[in-house]
Amino acid sequence: MDSLEQKLFDIKRKKILIKQNKINQIPYKYIENSDWLMRVTDNIFFNKKDNTFIVDQARDEKTFLSYKEANFDYSILPNSKSELNLNKGTLKVNFIGEVEGDLEVFLQIDEYTKNEHYRTHFIKLNENNEINLDSKIYNIRLAISIKGAGKFKINEASIDGSNFWIDSSMNIKENYSYIPEYNWYYSNNDKIVYDKVISGFFISSVDQTESLIYGGPSFKTELDHEHKNVENHYVEFYGKKDKDVKVELLILYTINSTTKKVSISLNESRTIEVPKNANSYKIYLEVQGKGFFKIEDIIISGFNYWPSKSEDIEEDLISIENPNNIINLNQQNIKNWNQHGLKLSYNKWNQQFKVNLKGKQFLSLSINEYEKFIPAKGKIYEILPKGKVSEKVKLSLGIIAKLPDNNKKVYQIPFNFIKFIQFPETILDIDFYLKVEGNGYFSGLTVEIKENPEEVTSEVILSLEKEDWFTNLNQVTLRNTEDSLVIQSKLDSGVNKYISYRESNNTFNIPPTLSILNINPNSSYEFNIRVTKDDTVQLIPMIVGYSEDEKIEVQQIKVNAKTIIKPHPGITSIRIALRLGGKGECIINSFTIKEKPIITSKAIPSYANKLEVEKTQIVEPKPISEIRMAVIFDEFTESCFKHECKVIKFSPDNWMEVLTREQPDLLMVESAWKGNDGTWERRVGSYGEENNRPLFELIDWCNENGIPTVFWNKEDPIHFERFINIAKLFDYVFTTDENTVPKYIERLGHTRVGAMPFAAQPKIHNPIKFVDEREEKACFAGSYYSHHKERSIDMEALLDAASEFGLDIFDRNYEKTSKGLMPNHTFPDRFKPFIKGSLRYYEIDKAYKGYKVTMNVNTVKLSDTMFSRRVYESLACGTPVVSNYSKGIVNMFNGIVFSSDKYEELKTYFRDLLKNEEIYKRISHLGIREVLNKHTYKLRLFNIVSKLGISVNASLPEVTVIGIADNSDDLEYLIEQFNRQSYKNKKLFILVDTFTNYDKYYKLYNNDQIQLYIKDYVIDKYPNIVEWVDTEFISFFSKDDFYGKNYLHDLVNATNYTNADFIGKKSYCENLEGKIVVNQEESEYEFVTELEPANCIVRTTVFSKESFRQLYSKLLKNELFTGYYKQGRQLLSVDNFNYIKNGRNYTGDTNELEI
Structure with a gap:
């Protein structure tokens, strides 16, 4: 490295040290490898x-x-x-x-x-x-x-x-210099220099690559040992570099005698498919160029091969003397520790876990493969989680005590602290978990547990001498036999009297004159009285507590069992009395009181954020409507989700203020073009770092505050590259295109990816009538694209096929194409007679509900899940869809949506739907049900929050079916109709007379789902139905009618789109002398003024001001529910399938009516 390069590197080094706030180290540098x-x-x-x-x-x-x-x-x-x-x-x-x-x-x-x-x-x-x-x-x-x-x-x-x-020659191996803190070797020449102060490298090698090798030139990681039986490696490779420096991570897999090399560029994450039969791999870096670079993390499936410098952690750890159990916590029994990427990794070289969590972020890691134990009753457990934990890491041992009825109690113990816990006596099992917060390192974790006997600070054995027990009644005599007190009672039936211990009165308002024991507010008291008595005698021991001058409380204690009482804080003394009733003999064999100190466990959970509370599943799941979701959505998506939860919108300028005030449960961002009324336009997606900065800061803030983040790319696969770099920032990623999921997993380096297709919003898209009569035509609402050749060919085939049976077109670009503008979007001349103008978004019901058939054209045809929103929305409106071919439509709506590119097949579809009413109604009904069952935005939201670990209730309401049976045949028929129902969230109450053998059925059928009641008993006992029935809806099944398997399901499904109080069938089928007739066929999917009790569900609270006797009379006579609309109640009539009035004796085929 020449002197000029050295000077440039010295300047660069100074800048780095200033940025790292290490100004004092600028004049100094480490002698290499020391x-x-x-x-x-x-x-x-x-x-x-x-x-x-x-x-x-x-x-x-x-x-x-x-x-x-x-x-x-x-x-x-x-x-x-x-x-x-x-x-x-x-x-x-x-x-x-x-x-x-x-x-x-x-x-x-x-x-x-x-x-x-x-x-x-x-x-x-x-x-x-x-x-x-x-x-x-x-x-x-x-x-x-x-x-x-x-x-x-x-x-x-x-x-x-x-x-x-340390002689640096010891750190030279096969012409490589050694970095002991990382276990890496690098080329031993003047082209690459390692600076220990800044933990970075200076390189001056333009013409050739320099290598850095983990573990040395001949070192390999054996797959059987480290990553046995894995299909993928999840790789994250991060650091810093100058623009003229190229840094690549290479993984060289050995497969018997062959090798396969995979490369990852710096600051990329990738999922790599491990070659089949690979037995080892080697990792190294190749670097080329001139400038500075620094490696920060190389993580392969949780193992960090270049962690930051480990910290010196104090090893002076406390211990429990002679523990009964020791649990070692390591990478073998901490479950799924390696699925969190940069947040938690493990370095084999220094045997430390590295934690990289921000603010209120936390990890909750289950612990398995340890010797489980059930805490014993009455024992106190001394528990010490211990290990080497750096200062900025907050590590806790979580304990979940499982109790009866699915109840739980949570304890948390910070590491290197001893806590004493006395578990509830009803405990069934315990689970341990590791809670991780902060930033730093931990290693060498164990849990020591010692079982200690319960401490008794004082014990009182009550005297059983008859002189110590006071009664002034001739009907009660006391005597002693050996060590027992014998009580002989001759009290008349219904008379109760008292015997007092060591007090010569039975006036219990008076504080005691003698102290049995001094009450300690920090203690609990175990009362244990052992008694033998005749069945004709009633004995209830009573404890009366007093302050200095008045009675505070009275408590009963159990006979022949231990009763633990924590006295009221103001109590200083107690009296003991026996309440006696009946005639016969009672023998008291012993009576003891034990004082025990209350174990005030400080192992109280300290929850990082509300998501942690959700993950414990201790609190009841909240309704999905209470979810608070911060969003960056375009208009359509916002309109669909806002009906399901609290949607919180914000702009790039006020997001921090809005989210600080609103405290959302999650952040969800879609591949938005405009975003929140245009405020996020060109800020979601790859539009340059400056445009994306508000989004980066928003996600950082969410991470700091423990708010999970979700990204939904609704533009896949076409705009995958536009949004992939943004997707990398989020905790979870969803895509409308399931085929793109493997690509996301590869590019993101994790598996928190899933498909989330479009859906329908039933509050907007539903079958409630928009017009009295639909147009007997097919409708297309959209644009023509002549420059998309395949799409335009498919669209023309659809339009040509539909035009033979009736067609209207609403051109999205009509205002411009009608003036000769936008030629690429102008429909061919032969279709212009069918164009009726354009539709605004708020007018879309005209297309979805005003026509018998809607049409759909897909540009993406081979995706398993990606196709237009209009398919879901049309079906939810009860409007069948004919589409060009789409693999996703065939997969998800086979037999419901007609999908083809073939002209003749399309003609057949249009003919069937527009000319055959039976096919039309059947397809319409199946489409509504399929969407409401599987493809609503409520279900999509439920899937999202479930992935995040947020516990919500999104189930449809529970229904109580009421039936009236005069005999055993009626009863069995009603049960048969009930059991046929596909809807699960239901129960059946049958009102019966005391017919022959009714008690046999009473014993046979009384369970959680089916209950029998004596009719007169219920009518007399319950003035109002809401005192008898606790479900949101009731339904009356007539013993004379037939109920198809989807009868209840379809009625309850309607609650997705209506808040009507009555949902039923004004239009229905009836069996008249063996023939099926349809009554009031025009009254489907419209609000009405009356419904019959036997073919509807009703909100139970509707009858809250009506006597049960009066309601029973209506049910018995199937008297019309009429007049309720005058009270402001809504009555909605839906389809006429799955019900036949007087259908009990119908012998024909019900398949056509039972869809």
Whole structure:
């Protein structure tokens, strides 16, 4: 490296040190591959080929080499603590080397107390010495003092056997220099220089590449050991470099006798397919150019091959004496630790985990493969999670106690702290997890657990002598038998009396005169009374608590079981009484009270953010409508999601203020062209760093505040490259094109990627009537693209086929094409008679609901999931769709959407839909159901938040079906109709008379889903139905009618698009003398004024002001629900499928009606 290059690199080095806030280190640099520094301005030079120093200074001039300290002022206290044992008082020093010229070389050892410099020792080169240390010495510092001019070489500078001078020739291997803190080797020549102060390299090699090799030239990582049976490696390669420097990471896989090389450029993440049968791999860097570069992370499936310098962490760890269990936590039993990329990685070389989390970010890692145990009742557990944890890392052991009824209790213990926990007595199991926060390192983790007996601070054994128990009743006598108290009761039925302990009155408002025990507010009390008694006697022990002057509370305790009571804080004393009832004998065998200190566990969870609370799944899932989602959306997407959750919009100028106030659950950004009313135009996507800066800052803020981030590219596959670099910033990535998922995984270097196609928003796109009669035509609303050859051919085939049966076109560009503008978007002349103008977005119902068929043209035809929104939206409106060919449509709507590029097939589709009403209605109905079941924006949102670990409830409402059965045949028929229903969130209440053998059915069918009730009992007991039924909806099944399997499902599905109080079938099928007739066929999907009880669902609260007896009468007679609309209630009539009035005895085929 010539002198000019050296000067340029020195300038670059100074800039880096200033930026790193290491100004004090600018005058100093490390002697290559050592911990010794020299001043860059001094005339001392190091030749790494023969490890000699040349000094060119005046005879009386002096310079130094300093060990680990970037200064030559020995009066100040050193920054680093000496690794030597200074307590023994003496140090044996060997200082050996070679010297030429007029040169004096000394090893300088400075002593320090905790507060100041104490004295200095000098050991001349090639002299051995033993120095004595004062007892108050706390630290020492090493330096080499050099006076005069000449040449010297140091072979050893050892103290008590520890050599502090590492001969750099030991760090040369096959012409490579060694970097011990990273376990990397680099070319040993003047073309590449490593600077330890800035942990970076200077290179001057334009004509050839220089290599850096992990572990040495012959080192390989065995796949069987490190990454056994993996299909992919997830690689992240990050650092800094000058623009004229090229840095590439290469992974060389060995497959038996062959190799395969994969390269990744600096600041890229990639997913690499591991070659089949590969048995090892080697990693190295190739660097070329002139300038500076620095490697920060090389992570391969969680293993970091170039971590930042590890920290010296105090090893003085506490321990539990004689623990019962020790759990080792390492990369083998910390589950999925290697799936978090830069956030958490492991370095085999120094056996440390590296944490890189921002602000409120956290990781919750399950622990498996350890010897599980169930905490014993009444035991206290001393638990110590311990390990080497750096200062800026917050590490906690999480414990989830599993309790009955799916309840849980969470504990968290910081590492290197002991906590005492007494688990609930009802505990069923426990799980451990590791919670990680902060930035730094940890290693050597274990958990020590010791089981300790419960502490009893005081015990009272109550006297059972009859003289100690007071009663003044002739009907109650007391006597003693051996060690027991015998109570003989002759009390009449319904009479209860009291016996008091050591108090000669039964007036319990009076505080006791004698103290049984002093009540400690920091203790709990275990009461245990053992009794033998006749079944005819009732005995309830009572504890009465008092303050100094009044009664505070009364509590009952169990007989022949332990009762633990935590007294009210104001209680200072107690009385004990027995409440007695009935006739017979009662024997008290023992009565004890134990005082136990309350274990006030400080293992209280400290939640990083609300997402962590969600992940514990302790709180009830909140309704999906309560999700708060910060968004950057275009208009269409916003309109679809805003009906499902709280959508929070913001601009590049006010995002921080808005999000700080609103505290969203997540951030979701789509591949927006305009974004939030145009405020984010050209700021999402690759439009240059300056345009993207607000988005970068927004995502950084979300990371700092623990808000998960989601990106949705709705423009794949066409605009993949436009948005891929933005997608890299997000926690999760979704795409409309499932075929692009592998490409994302490859480019992002992780698997947090999934397909999320378009959907429908039922609040906007639904089958509720827009016009009384639809046009008996097909409708196309969109644009023509003559410059997209395949698309225009497909579109013309569709339009030609439709034109034979009825066609209207709404041209999106009509205002311009009608004036001769936009020729590439002008429809061919033969279609111009069909053009009716254009439609605004708010007029889209005219296309979706005003015509019997809509048409769709796809530009992307081979995607498994990507096709136009209009397909979902039209189907949700009950409008069948005919489309050019799309693989995705065929996959997702086969048999529902007609998709083809063939003209004759398209003609057949249009003919079937426009000329065959039976086919039309069937396809229309199936399309509505398929979209509502699988393709709504509520379901898309549920999928997103579930991936993030946010617990929500997005289920459809529960329905209670009510039936009335006069006999066993009615009952079995109603149960058959109920069991046929495909809808799962349901239960059946049957009101029965006391017919013959009704009790047999009562025992047979009373379960969680089906319950039988005596009719008169329910009518008398429940004045109102809301006191009997707790579900959101009720439905009445008539014993005379037929209910198809999707009857309930279709009715409940309508709640996706309407808040109507009654949803039913004003239009319905009826069995009249064996023939099916359709009543009021025109009344589908419209609001009506009346519905029959037997063919609708109703919001239960509608009847909250109506007597149950009155409602029962309506159900029994199937009396029309009429008049409710006058109260402001809405009644919606939907389809006429899946129900036949009087269908119980219908013997014909129901398949045509049961869709």
